[in-house]
Amino acid sequence: MNNIIEIKNLHFSYKDESGNSSAEVLKGIDLNIKEGEFVAVLGHNGSGKSTLAKHINAILIPTEGKITVNGIDTADESKIFELRQCAGMVFQNPDNQIVSSVVEEDVAFALENLGVPYKEMRKRVDNALKAVNMYEYRLHSPSQLSGGQKQRIAIAGIIAMQPKCIILDEPTAMLDPQGRKEVMSTIKRMNREQGITIVLITHYMNEAAQCDRVVVMDKGNIVLDNTPKGVFSHVQELKDIGLDVPQVTELAWELKKAGYDIPDDIITEEECVMAIQKLFKQK
Amino acid sequence: MLKDITIGQFFPGNSIIHRLDPRFKIVITLIYIMMLFTGSGVSSLAVGAAFTVISVFLSKIPFKMFAKSIKPLLPFLLVTAVINLFLVDSGELYFKWKFIKITEGGVNISVFMVIRIILLITGSSLLTYTTSPITLTDATERLLSPLKKLKFPVHELAMMMSIALRFIPTLIEETDKIISAQKARGAEIDTGSFTTRAKNMVAVLVPLFISSFRRADELATAMECRCYNGGEGRTRLRQLKSSPKDYTALAITIIFYITALITAHLLKS
Amino acid sequence: MAVLETQELTYTYSEGSPFEKTAVDHVNLRIEEGEIVGVMGHTGSGKSTLIQHFNGLLKPTSGKVLLDGKDIWENKEKIRDVRFKVGLVFQYPEYQIFEETVYKDIAFGCKNMGLDDAEIKRRVFETAHDIGIREELLQRSPFELSGGQKRRVAIAGVMAMNPEILILDEPTAGLDPAGRDKIINHIKNYHNKTKNTVLIVSHSMEDVAGFADKILVMNKSKLFCYDDTKKVFGRSEEISEIGLDVPQITKVFTQLKKQGLDFGKEVYTVGYAKDLLIKNLRERSI
Numbered sequence: 001m002n003n004i005i006e007i008k009n010l011h012f013s014y015k016d017e018s019g020n021s022s023a024e025v026l027k028g029i030d031l032n033i034k035e036g037e038f039v040a041v042l043g044h045n046g047s048g049k050s051t052l053a054k055h056i057n058a059i060l061i062p063t064e065g066k067i068t069v070n071g072i073d074t075a076d077e078s079k080i081f082e083l084r085q086c087a088g089m090v091f092q093n094p095d096n097q098i099v100s101s102v103v104e105e106d107v108a109f110a111l112e113n114l115g116v117p118y119k120e121m122r123k124r125v126d127n128a129l130k131a132v133n134m135y136e137y138r139l140h141s142p143s144q145l146s147g148g149q150k151q152r153i154a155i156a157g158i159i160a161m162q163p164k165c166i167i168l169d170e171p172t173a174m175l176d177p178q179g180r181k182e183v184m185s186t187i188k189r190m191n192r193e194q195g196i197t198i199v200l201i202t203h204y205m206n207e208a209a210q211c212d213r214v215v216v217m218d219k220g221n222i223v224l225d226n227t228p229k230g231v232f233s234h235v236q237e238l239k240d241i242g243l244d245v246p247q248v249t250e251l252a253w254e255l256k257k258a259g260y261d262i263p264d265d266i267i268t269e270e271e272c273v274m275a276i277q278k279l280f281k282q283k
Numbered sequence: 284m285l286k287d288i289t290i291g292q293f294f295p296g297n298s299i300i301h302r303l304d305p306r307f308k309i310v311i312t313l314i315y316i317m318m319l320f321t322g323s324g325v326s327s328l329a330v331g332a333a334f335t336v337i338s339v340f341l342s343k344i345p346f347k348m349f350a351k352s353i354k355p356l357l358p359f360l361l362v363t364a365v366i367n368l369f370l371v372d373s374g375e376l377y378f379k380w381k382f383i384k385i386t387e388g389g390v391n392i393s394v395f396m397v398i399r400i401i402l403l404i405t406g407s408s409l410l411t412y413t414t415s416p417i418t419l420t421d422a423t424e425r426l427l428s429p430l431k432k433l434k435f436p437v438h439e440l441a442m443m444m445s446i447a448l449r450f451i452p453t454l455i456e457e458t459d460k461i462i463s464a465q466k467a468r469g470a471e472i473d474t475g476s477f478t479t480r481a482k483n484m485v486a487v488l489v490p491l492f493i494s495s496f497r498r499a500d501e502l503a504t505a506m507e508c509r510c511y512n513g514g515e516g517r518t519r520l521r522q523l524k525s526s527p528k529d530y531t532a533l534a535i536t537i538i539f540y541i542t543a544l545i546t547a548h549l550l551k552s
Numbered sequence: 553m554a555v556l557e558t559q560e561l562t563y564t565y566s567e568g569s570p571f572e573k574t575a576v577d578h579v580n581l582r583i584e585e586g587e588i589v590g591v592m593g594h595t596g597s598g599k600s601t602l603i604q605h606f607n608g609l610l611k612p613t614s615g616k617v618l619l620d621g622k623d624i625w626e627n628k629e630k631i632r633d634v635r636f637k638v639g640l641v642f643q644y645p646e647y648q649i650f651e652e653t654v655y656k657d658i659a660f661g662c663k664n665m666g667l668d669d670a671e672i673k674r675r676v677f678e679t680a681h682d683i684g685i686r687e688e689l690l691q692r693s694p695f696e697l698s699g700g701q702k703r704r705v706a707i708a709g710v711m712a713m714n715p716e717i718l719i720l721d722e723p724t725a726g727l728d729p730a731g732r733d734k735i736i737n738h739i740k741n742y743h744n745k746t747k748n749t750v751l752i753v754s755h756s757m758e759d760v761a762g763f764a765d766k767i768l769v770m771n772k773s774k775l776f777c778y779d780d781t782k783k784v785f786g787r788s789e790e791i792s793e794i795g796l797d798v799p800q801i802t803k804v805f806t807q808l809k810k811q812g813l814d815f816g817k818e819v820y821t822v823g824y825a826k827d828l829l830i831k832n833l834r835e836r837s838i
Contacts, residue, residue, distance in 0.1 A: 044728040044729065044730050044731075045698075045699065045700070045727075045728045045731060046698070057508055059504055059507070059508065081510045081512070084507075084508055084509070084510050085510065088508070088509075089505075089508045091501065091504075091505055093498075093501060095453055095498070096497075096498045096501035096502050096505065097501065097502065097505035098449065099445075099446065099449065099502070099505075099506060099509075100417070100445065100449060101415075101416070101417045101445065101448050101449040102417060104520065105417075105520055105521060108520035109506075109509050109511075110509035110510050111518070111520070112517050112518055112519055112520060113509060113510040113511050113512060113517060114510055115516045115517060115518050116518055117518060118518060118519070118520070118522060121518065121520055122520065125520060141452070142449070143452035143453060143456075146595065147595075157509060158509075161509075161510075173726045174725070174726055176594060176595045176755050177594070177755050177756065177795070177796070177797045178594055178595065178795060179595075203728040203729065205729075206800075242728065242729060242730030243728075243729055243730075244729040246800060247758075247799060247800040247801045247822050248800055248801070248804060250822050251801060251804075251822050251825050251826060251829075254822065254826040255826060255829060255830070258826070258830055260830075260833065269800060269803050269804050269807065272804050273804055273807045273808055273811070276804070276808060276813070276829065277808070277811065277813060279829075279833060280813060280832075280833070280836065457647075460642065460647075461647065461648055463604070463609050463642065464642045464645065464647075464648040465648060466609060466635065467607060467609060467635055467639070467640040467641075467642065467710070468635075468648075468660055468661040468664060468709060468710065468713070469632060469635050469636055469661050469664030469665055469713070470660070470664055471632065471664075474632070485650065486648075486650050486660070489650035490647055490648050490649065490650050493647075493650075493695070494647055
């Protein structure tokens with residue numbers, strides 16, 4: 001599989017009005033993401049994870065280093081629309097990214113901007129709404145929808161552009177458990193059924209556990225990059241940088257510390273149930 | 284409170300008036316306003332009133348909704364009537380006391396003025412009641428699009444308008460929340476003296492402004508991420524199609540207007 | 553003694569209009585002094601409407617709210633005093649900050665109470681210290697602070713009023729694990745120090761499992777249950793059915809029980825699960 005996102009030695013620091021740079025937020029990130037991958041970027045607030053996400057979509061441009069998305073250099077301003085069509089972005093606050101007071105018109109917003117002809121637009125909008133299971137709400141006003149539904153509309157607005165990649169910047173942080181489930185299952189489906197590459201920025205470990213790959217960031221660096229099992233087995237390191245692990249992982253880790261023979265890469269309830277049963281059978 | 288404002292409120296429906304092309308509705312409303320201000324006599328008002336009643340009837344919107352939109356303007360109507368009543372000095376004298384005079388002309392003009400304003404509000408409410416604000420914005424943009432050639436920012440204005448419409452419910456909800464939060468901290472917002480209330484409004488307005496700026500900033504980024512680049516080369520999902528019924532409605536309006544003109548002219552001569 | 557009590561509390565939105573909706577339906581509750589209560593329910597369950605009755609922001613359509621045995625609506629003029637006795641911290645409270653310094657914002661509630669300046673100063677310094685806001689931050693603009701700090705400033709503003717009952721609506725929403733733990737710890741310390749009653753609204757049982765004495769669950773505008781934390785977790789399957797998150801660890805033990813490994817205890821924290829398992833493993837190996 002080809003790399004859709006290639007990040008080489010990315011450094012970034014914010015500049016204030018007088019042009020002085022602040023401390024570096026990103027300190028030399030190297031990261032390749034393959035087409036069709038489902039990657040979680042995990043980190044606490046201020047770890048640099050959102051800053052990284054904003055680079056993929058050229059909202060921010062590296063102070064040093066280079067990012068290419070589908071072969072397009074994000075610093076190349078002449079290709080910015082091509083880039084943003086290819087890599088769409090969903091933000092944290094569902095309210096502050098919906099432009100129109102009619103659901104279907106909001107989904108069409110990007111296509112209107114790109115000058116897609118009406119017939120094609122109609123088809124793509126309908127398909128995008130069906131893909132996120134919001135077709136029957138197409139004529140509603142966004143203010144009548146729940147947070148999870150609004151976030152699905154935002155996803156539909158991106159899907160309509162037919163991107164290769166979607167970057168989601170903490171899309172569930174402001175949602176209730178129901179909304180979180182809706183959004184997660186929608187993202188997973190987009191990845192599975194349409195082969196869209198997903199980069200999910202989050203601080204919820206149970207969401208990260210559902211991805212193919214977890215990249216952990218701390219203080220502007222990547223500290224872990226592995227499968228969820230590979231990452232969550234580093235319980236102590238994760239705790240040290242202020243992150244959680246799934247409860248089942250923590251329990252297994254505690255039991256192991258107490259001298260019991262239990263695998264340290266448990267991340268699901270089923271695995272945990274089986275491991276505990278095994279412990280008791282050994283006795 | 285904020286929720287009770289009815290002007291500009293849309294009542295979804297499927298009446299013939301609802302289904303008219305919004306561009307035609309705007310043009311018709313403009314002709315209607317001209318009709319109300321044609322001549323000063325009974326005739327044009329009578330024609331206008333007939334036109335209003337027929338339209339309201341066709342819209343199937345309960346009459347009390349219109350009464351509701353007129354109610355807040357009653358003090359204004361009263362003042363207009365009184366001013367005209369006392370200041371106009373023409374025709375037969377009905378009443379005189381010191382410098383106060385009431386004349387036939389004064390009575391006529393104040394009555395006509397009140398009726399005219401009521402009809403004006405009813406007619407324009409009919410437009411907003413039967414057309415969703417977003418459709419209205421869209422239609423205005425298209426009607427004004429020739430002005431783009433004169434560098435008039437038609438698209439930008441329409442975009443601002445539609446974003447404002449989108450965020451009205453959000454901001455109302457937010458205002459309610461902030462008011463509750465400050466009340467929970469003991470702020471007197473709907474009680475207390477005028478000065479305490481005014482002072483405490485700061486506690487509502489500052490957070491509201493800050494949050495609106497944050498929203499605006501985030502929305503701008505989100506719009507850029509969806510390739511927003513001004514009005515140039517945009518296509519639209521919302522298609523406005525005119526049909527024979529729109530032309531018929533326009534023709535009927537013009538006929539009413541001409542009738543008003545002719546009767547006004549005939550009565551004068 | 554019950555510090556807060558509701559009798560047949562009912563609240564109907566937009567009564568008489570087509571949008572009429574009963575958000576709280578005949579709720580009877582007794583909250584004892586000094587307890588920590590977790591208030592749970594999914595969006596639209598009526599929990600937010602319920603807590604806004606406790607400090608008189610909403611007036612019941614029917615039924616009563618009693619504070620220290622007295623109907624809070626007995627004297628309408630005095631309703632503002634109820635808000636000083638029952639402090640309510642809304643969701644995302646950092647969005648209510650407005651003063652130019654942190655000090656002034658924390659002091660806002662106390663000022664409204666009419667306290668004298670010396671007492672206000674004492675309270676602001678004490679609360680700020682207790683919630684981990686360093687003294688040198690007090691003269692800074694609250695808008696320069698980080699998200700987590702802002703939230704603590706906003707919570708401090710209500711804590712400084714020293715209410716008999718402190719209600720926090722999802723105090724950890726949107727925070728990362730470290731920020732969440734910090735806030736939870738400050739709330740626990742506040743409770744230990746003041747012994748005031750604390751109500752914490754949350755979507756997730758995991759958040760409140762560790763420290764709530766009792767749990768109140770709202771579902772479809774009705775009181776679903778209000779009981780000791782342990783007993784509520786005994787009904788974790790029903791709670792899961794009404795759409796609430798049950799801690800992963802509780803689910804594991806429910807599953808184990810189904811498969812014949814019953815420890816006879818409700819498990820809802822990792823620490824307890826570990827101790828329970830080790831104890832049982834040792835017993836069996838003897």
